Amino acid sequence: MNLRKLTLSSLLIGIGVVSSNIIYIPLGIAKVFPVQHVINVIMAVLFGPWYGIAVAFLISLIRNLLGTGSLLAFPGSMIGAFLAGILYRNTNKSIYAIIGEVVGTGIIGAVVSYSIAKYFLGKESTLIFFVGPFILSSLVGGISGYFLLKLIAKTNVLKVYITNIDDLK
Structure with missing residues (x-):
């Protein structure tokens, strides 16, 4: 396991x-x-999908242990991290990481969260109650992440990790 990846992942957690x-x-x-x-x-x-899933899982787990999250944090964050990582890995274009995050969290994660809320937590709601806010949150966060990466790419600090740095400049 790469110590740099582990350190940066821990910082993001x-x-x-x-x-x-x-x-x-x-x-x-x-x-x-x-x-x-x-x-x-x-x-x-x-770092791709597997580190992304691990970081999303650990953030969700710690938030739940501290009482600042809910069980719904797991599917949304982990599915979004996976799809963002897979799409970026297959295209090497950061826009696809955003699309993966929005589709993974905003649509798929919202449907899974709705199911968990309804069938496991006994909370009645409508699907649109989950999909709308999840899409909005993942879109705002995804675009913010893209611009933060662009800013980081200009400094060349993480050049060793970004396989297609020209995509961000």
Whole structure:
């Protein structure tokens, strides 16, 4: 395991956990968390889907253990991280990491979260109650992650991790 990847992943986990107390939008039993989407896009571009899933899982787990998250944090963040990482890996274009994040979290993750809320948590709601906010949050977070990556790419600090740095400049 690469120590640099592990260190940067740990730093992003810390940012994800700490910011969850500051930047979130409560929507019933769900908490929309745009910083998670920023982190998912960054992880997709820098390290791919497997590190992205691990970071999303650990942020969700720690948030739940601290009482700042819900069970719905797992499917949305992990599916978005996976799809963002797979699409970026297959295209080498950061726009596809954003699309993967929005589709993975905003649509697929929202449907899974709706199912968990309805069948496991006993919370009645409509599917649009999940899909709308999840899409909005993942779109805002995905675009923010893209611009943060562009800013980082200009400094060449993470050049070793970004396979297609010209895509971001």
